[in-house]
Amino acid sequence: xxFHDIRFPTRISFGATGGPERRTEVVTLGSxxxxxxxxxxxxxxRYNAGLGLSTxxxxxxxxxxxxxxxxxxxxxxxxxxxxxRSGMPGATPLPGDQRIGTGDxxxxxxxxxxxxxxxxxxxxxxxxxxxxxTVRIAVNGAEKVAGTHFTMDTDAGxxxxxxxxxxxAGTAIxxxxxxDVPVRFDTDFLEVNxxxxxxxxxxxxxxxxxxx
Numbered sequence: 001x002x003f004h005d006i007r008f009p010t011r012i013s014f015g016a017t018g019g020p021e022r023r024t025e026v027v028t029l030g031s032x033x034x035x036x037x038x039x040x041x042x043x044x045x046r047y048n049a050g051l052g053l054s055t056x057x058x059x060x061x062x063x064x065x066x067x068x069x070x071x072x073x074x075x076x077x078x079x080x081x082x083x084x085r086s087g088m089p090g091a092t093p094l095p096g097d098q099r100i101g102t103g104d105x106x107x108x109x110x111x112x113x114x115x116x117x118x119x120x121x122x123x124x125x126x127x128x129x130x131x132x133x134t135v136r137i138a139v140n141g142a143e144k145v146a147g148t149h150f151t152m153d154t155d156a157g158x159x160x161x162x163x164x165x166x167x168x169a170g171t172a173i174x175x176x177x178x179x180d181v182p183v184r185f186d187t188d189f190l191e192v193n194x195x196x197x198x199x200x201x202x203x204x205x206x207x208x209x210x211x212x
Contacts, residue, residue, distance in 0.1 A: 002073060002074045002075065003074065003075040003076070003182065003210075003212060004068075004069060004074045004075065004076050005076075005077065005155065006076050006077060007076070007077040007078070007079060007180060008049065008065065008076055008077065008078050008079070008183075008207075009058075009061055009062070009065070010079050010081075011052075011058075012049060012052035012053060012058055012061070012062060013047070013049065013052055013078060013079050013080075013081065014052060014081050015051055015052030015053070015054070016047045016048055016049050016050075016051050016052040016207075017047065017048050017051050018045060018046050018047030018048060018080075018207070019045060019046070019047075019080075019082070020043035020044070020045050021043060021044050021045065021046055022038060022040060022043050023038060023039060023040045023044075024036055024037070024038050025037050025038065025039065042125065042126065043125075044208065044209045045080065045181055045183070045208070045209040046186070046206065046207070046208050046209070047078065047080075047183070047206075047207040047208075048204060048205060048206060048207070049062060049205040049206075049207050050202045050203040050204050050205035051202055053197075053202055053203070056194075056197070056198075059192065059197060059203075062190075062205060063190065063192070066185060066190055066205075069184070069185060071185055071187065071188035071189075072184050072185050072186065072187065072188050073184075074184065075182050075183060075184045075210050075212065076182075076183060076184070077129055077180035077181070077182065077183075078180055078181045078182075078183040078207060079180055079181075080180075080181050084178055084179060084180070085097075085176075085177070085178050085179070086098045086114060086175065086176045086177050086178075086179075087176065093134060093136060093176030093177050093178060094136065094176045095136035095137060095138035095143045095144075095174060095175065095176050096138055096141065096174045096176065097174065097175065097176040097177075098112070098113060098114055098115060098174060098175050098176070099115070099172055099173070099174050100112055100113055100159070100173050100174065100175050101173040102170065102171065102172060102173065103139065103166070103167025103168050103169055103170065103171035103172075103173060104167075104169050105166065105167075105168050105169040106166065107166070107167075108160050108161045108162075108166050109158055109159065109160045109161075110158070110159045110173050111126060111127075111156075111157055111158050111159075112126075112127035112128075112130055112135075112157040112158070112159065112175055112177060112179070113125060113126055113127060114127055114179075126157065127157045127177070127179045128156060128157040128182055128212050129154065129155075129157065129179055129180040129181065129182050129212070130152065130154050130157055130177045130178065130179045130180075131154070131177065131178040131179060131180060132152075132154045134177050134178040135152045135154075135159070135175060135176070135177040136175065136176040136177065137149070137150055137152075137159055137173070137174070137175050138173075138174045138175075139167045139171050139172070139173055139174075140171045140172055141172075141174075144161075144165070148162075148165075149161060149162060149165045150162060150165065156212075157179075159173075159175065181209055182209065182210050182211075182212045183207045183208060183209050183210060184207070184208060184210050185205070185206070185207055185208075186206035186207060186208040187204075187205070187206055190203065190205060191203060191204075
């Protein structure tokens with residue numbers, strides 16, 4: 001998949017709106033009861049970047065970003081200011097924030113995930129685009145050192161332990177990190193009316209999450 005490893009301007013994404021979307025198929029039976037099913041294992045996030053614009057300079061910056069991505073052709077990174085850390089948005093990531101696996105003495109690579117827990121239900125979200133320099137890893141609570149104990153692939157969200165550092169069987173592998181959402185523009189046409197923009201009417205600039 002074509003992807004540019006560049007982040008959409010965070011000042012503009014801060015003012016954007018959006019969030020996770022689910023797809024649920026609902027069939028109403030003759031009795032009035034429902035059968036519900038979802039073909040999606042994971043949610044998909046949508047945003048409107050236009051709502052984050054406040055100046056003509058902002059608008060020009062987004063136009064340049066759109067042109068450089070060739071509209072919908074290339075993906076890019078997006079910071080979701082409501083959900084961009086392994087823990088709470090206001091907390092510094094800690095190496096014990098998220099459990100990403102259990103050692104078996106042989107497996108060296110583990111993918112980053114973030115767990116969302118409500119009551120007895122848990123959703124495990126794959127994290128494919130961690131932010132470089134923010135990932136912290138621990139094995140059974142002991143923090144490890146990047147480059148000495150493990151490497152981090154920020155293009156795939158995969159932690160790989162180096163030779164001689166593979167976690168023993170039964171050990172808990174945990175992680176803390178910041179992350180971006182892989183997205184693309186959901187349009188090939190940006191309709192901009194400068195007079196309307198100056199009057200406070202913001203353009204619609206849809207952005208949608210992609211699988212990478």
